[in-house]
Amino acid sequence: MANTTNLSKATAVRQRAVTMKDVAIHAGVSRTAVSFVLNNRQDASISEDTRARIKDAVQALGYRPNAGARALASQRSDWYGIVTEIVTAPFAVDTIKGAQDQAWLDRRFLLIAPSDQADAVGPNKGMEDAAIEKLLEQRVEGLLYAATFHRGVHVPQSAHEVPTVLINCFDLDGKLPSIVPDEHGGGRVAIARLLKAGHQRIGVINLDPIIPASVGRLAGAREALAEAGLELDPELVVTGHATADGGYDAACQILDRYPEKDRPTALFCLNDRMAMGAYDAIKERGLRIPEDIAVIGFDNQELIAAYLRPKLTTVALPFQKMGALGVQTLAILTAGQSIVANQQLVDCPLLERSSV
Amino acid sequence: MANTTNLSKATAVRQRAVTMKDVAIHAGVSRTAVSFVLNNRQDASISEDTRARIKDAVQALGYRPNAGARALASQRSDWYGIVTEIVTAPFAVDTIKGAQDQAWLDRRFLLIAPSDQADAVGPNKGMEDAAIEKLLEQRVEGLLYAATFHRGVHVPQSAHEVPTVLINCFDLDGKLPSIVPDEHGGGRVAIARLLKAGHQRIGVINLDPIIPASVGRLAGAREALAEAGLELDPELVVTGHATADGGYDAACQILDRYPEKDRPTALFCLNDRMAMGAYDAIKERGLRIPEDIAVIGFDNQELIAAYLRPKLTTVALPFQKMGALGVQTLAILTAGQSIVANQQLVDCPLLERSSV
DNA sequence: ATCATCTAGTTGCGCGCGTTACTAGATGAG
DNA sequence: CTCATCTAGTAACGCGCGCAACTAGATGAT
Numbered sequence: 001m002a003n004t005t006n007l008s009k010a011t012a013v014r015q016r017a018v019t020m021k022d023v024a025i026h027a028g029v030s031r032t033a034v035s036f037v038l039n040n041r042q043d044a045s046i047s048e049d050t051r052a053r054i055k056d057a058v059q060a061l062g063y064r065p066n067a068g069a070r071a072l073a074s075q076r077s078d079w080y081g082i083v084t085e086i087v088t089a090p091f092a093v094d095t096i097k098g099a100q101d102q103a104w105l106d107r108r109f110l111l112i113a114p115s116d117q118a119d120a121v122g123p124n125k126g127m128e129d130a131a132i133e134k135l136l137e138q139r140v141e142g143l144l145y146a147a148t149f150h151r152g153v154h155v156p157q158s159a160h161e162v163p164t165v166l167i168n169c170f171d172l173d174g175k176l177p178s179i180v181p182d183e184h185g186g187g188r189v190a191i192a193r194l195l196k197a198g199h200q201r202i203g204v205i206n207l208d209p210i211i212p213a214s215v216g217r218l219a220g221a222r223e224a225l226a227e228a229g230l231e232l233d234p235e236l237v238v239t240g241h242a243t244a245d246g247g248y249d250a251a252c253q254i255l256d257r258y259p260e261k262d263r264p265t266a267l268f269c270l271n272d273r274m275a276m277g278a279y280d281a282i283k284e285r286g287l288r289i290p291e292d293i294a295v296i297g298f299d300n301q302e303l304i305a306a307y308l309r310p311k312l313t314t315v316a317l318p319f320q321k322m323g324a325l326g327v328q329t330l331a332i333l334t335a336g337q338s339i340v341a342n343q344q345l346v347d348c349p350l351l352e353r354s355s356v
Numbered sequence: 357m358a359n360t361t362n363l364s365k366a367t368a369v370r371q372r373a374v375t376m377k378d379v380a381i382h383a384g385v386s387r388t389a390v391s392f393v394l395n396n397r398q399d400a401s402i403s404e405d406t407r408a409r410i411k412d413a414v415q416a417l418g419y420r421p422n423a424g425a426r427a428l429a430s431q432r433s434d435w436y437g438i439v440t441e442i443v444t445a446p447f448a449v450d451t452i453k454g455a456q457d458q459a460w461l462d463r464r465f466l467l468i469a470p471s472d473q474a475d476a477v478g479p480n481k482g483m484e485d486a487a488i489e490k491l492l493e494q495r496v497e498g499l500l501y502a503a504t505f506h507r508g509v510h511v512p513q514s515a516h517e518v519p520t521v522l523i524n525c526f527d528l529d530g531k532l533p534s535i536v537p538d539e540h541g542g543g544r545v546a547i548a549r550l551l552k553a554g555h556q557r558i559g560v561i562n563l564d565p566i567i568p569a570s571v572g573r574l575a576g577a578r579e580a581l582a583e584a585g586l587e588l589d590p591e592l593v594v595t596g597h598a599t600a601d602g603g604y605d606a607a608c609q610i611l612d613r614y615p616e617k618d619r620p621t622a623l624f625c626l627n628d629r630m631a632m633g634a635y636d637a638i639k640e641r642g643l644r645i646p647e648d649i650a651v652i653g654f655d656n657q658e659l660i661a662a663y664l665r666p667k668l669t670t671v672a673l674p675f676q677k678m679g680a681l682g683v684q685t686l687a688i689l690t691a692g693q694s695i696v697a698n699q700q701l702v703d704c705p706l707l708e709r710s711s712v
Numbered sequence: 713a714t715c716a717t718c719t720a721g722t723t724g725c726g727c728g729c730g731t732t733a734c735t736a737g738a739t740g741a742g
Numbered sequence: 743c744t745c746a747t748c749t750a751g752t753a754a755c756g757c758g759c760g761c762a763a764c765t766a767g768a769t770g771a772t
Binding site: 036072 | 757758759
């Protein structure tokens with residue numbers, strides 16, 4: 001009979017799928033017995049013998065459970081949803097990856113909804129709402145809401161209907177728990193690394209000073225300097241546009257402003273794209289990295305950091321970890337338990353390459 | 357009553373969801389009537405009056421259809437699955453994006469399954485099988501199987517149980533339809549662009565010469581040259597490791613091998629990462645881009661191409677388009693119709709920036 | 713011999729929905 | 743008045759499954 005099954009499977013593709021009932025008939029038991037065996041229920045008593053017969057039947061028929069029907073009957077879907085900008089964001093994929101892997105471990109499925117514009121005020125706001133709506137129609141048990149740069153957000157109302165965890169952003173108007181990078185610690189570790197290498201005069205290429213990334217990283221930098229008895233010279237902090245060009249311009253400013261002896265010996269770039277531009281400015285002036293000027297970045301944007309020459313030492317944004325932690329947090333919340341902290345910080349580790 | 361609903365929604369989060377039955381009772385009709393209205397069935401006759409009452413009830417109660425139950429009853433899920441390496445691949449996200457958007461337009465949902473190793477012989481092969489298995493358990497109606505670089509693959513047997521379309525790869529042992537970039541045309545357009553700018557002596561930084569990308573792009577390059585009455589000088593084709601370092605080394609070879617007058621005036625780099633390294637080699641020699649040496653890349657790896665200085669002119673791999681086309685093809689196949697060609701080529705358009 | 717307990721299952725309900733078949737009442741033709 | 747036809751719905755089944763409640767037979771204690 002296994003024969004005919006294989007045959008029919010090979011010839012006619014669009015056949016009615018094998019159900020538990022088929023398995024039950026094949027094994028000569030009731031459908032319930034099959035269910036018990038497949039779900040490994042301890043309270044039911046099925047002899048080893050029939051248990052084996054059932055498993056054989058499953059194999060022989062190529063039975064595959066119907067996840068939708070199971071969800072319907074059991075009133076739980078084992079699905080989480082994640083909504084995030086997907087393509088505009090080089091980082092989104094890391095968050096997804098982290099969440100996906102963790103979900104996989106927990107035997108859960110991650111539904112990914114597109115949100116071209118996670119920004120709460122954008123013109124595509126409607127799309128984001130629709131995306132969440134779709135996820136809720138799939139009866140996801142929890143939601144992950146991920147931003148591509150650390151910021152405060154307003155989360156659509158519908159997201160409050162199931163447990164929701166914010167990743168790389170925080171709830172501006174509510175109580176939703178969030179997971180964000182420890183920008184402060186990242187700033188510290190970057191500066192600490194430079195200090196350890198003997199640098200005392202450090203230039204900083206800053207981001208827009210009002211965003212959390214800038215605030216946190218600079219505070220951390222100051223703290224690390226203070227511990228070494230140093231201060232951050234405001235003149236050495238230049239704000240640049242968050243691109244390679246911006247980094248180039250800012251680096252030029254810093255490098256050209258001082259005579260060689262007063263020139264900073266290291267640059268802390270608050271993101272890797274700006275570091276990429278800074279590299280150009282440095283090389284253009286005939287200076288070597290890291291011998292003449294050390295450079296340290298932030299973000300660990302793989303495509304940049306790992307391919308710059310020399311490879312860029314940088315502080316990593318822990319997107320994968322945040323994604324995984326998001327799923328873990330969701331697991332706690334959907335289990336009805338409560339979590340300890342409303343905001344969880346995740347370490348930003350230093351990645352040593354060759355630019356310091 | 358809208359009041360109490362809102363209230364209960366706000367206070368008790370984990371409430372039984374509103375079902376069609378609730379809507380029916382609220383509107384004073386049968387559940388069937390609700391179903392007819394929601395599905396806009398033409399054959400059923402419901403008066404405008406009750407139709408409105410039902411829609412009001414849907415609004416008032418905040419009814420949201422249960423996608424799983426609907427799938428179960430209607431025997432169609434409106435879901436497609438996509439399996440692809442997700443994080444190892446900077447491109448995967450573009451494919452997903454394209455597919456996702458198209459699916460969204462078609463009112464379908466895209467389930468994304470992780471596959472750390474889409475390679476058919478890798479150690480994680482089991483995971484890929486498991487991923488497909490999971491997708492089939494969700495009763496996806498079709499599968500997209502996407503690779504991160506153009507190559508031949510062996511697709512797991514289970515993927516043959518539903519319509520499957522390969523993206524950026526082709527089926528080594530079967531009949532599965534595939535969608536791949538037009539490497540040949542891309543090579544042509546790159547060289548044509550350089551010719552148009554007056555370059556006659558063109559260096560090529562090649563990839564591993566046996567992969568489809570290399571074969572196709574070089575053939576296209578030769579064709580474009582031939583049309584201009586030129587030939588590709590084999591000496592000017594250097595194979596490099598597909599990284600920035602590899603591009604740097606290859607560029608150095610090409611640049612240092614000839615006296616200035618015989619030096620190529622343009623470099624065609626078969627991927628953007630190698631172009632990134634080539635930039636370094638060129639700048640190191642005091643040469644300017646594009647005045648002294650023009651550079652054209654391939655892939656359009658945004659983070660690189662758009663942030664190099666000068667910005668890199670490159671040929672784009674049409675991942676989004678391939679993803680979208682994949683979904684469209686799947687729609688045809690799942691509708692039971694057959695498609696024209698077993699292999700569809702997608703244009704690789706030239707992206708003009710500033711390096712030519 | 714009687715009754716309780718245990719083993720190895722089975723019967724049957726309901727999850728939320730799509731869908732087919734049916735029906736009660738209104739309308740019109742003869 | 744009778745019968746056919748149309749309008750505006752409704753009753754009921756089944757999708758595949760989980761699960762609570764039940765049962766037939768075997769075993770053991772009294």
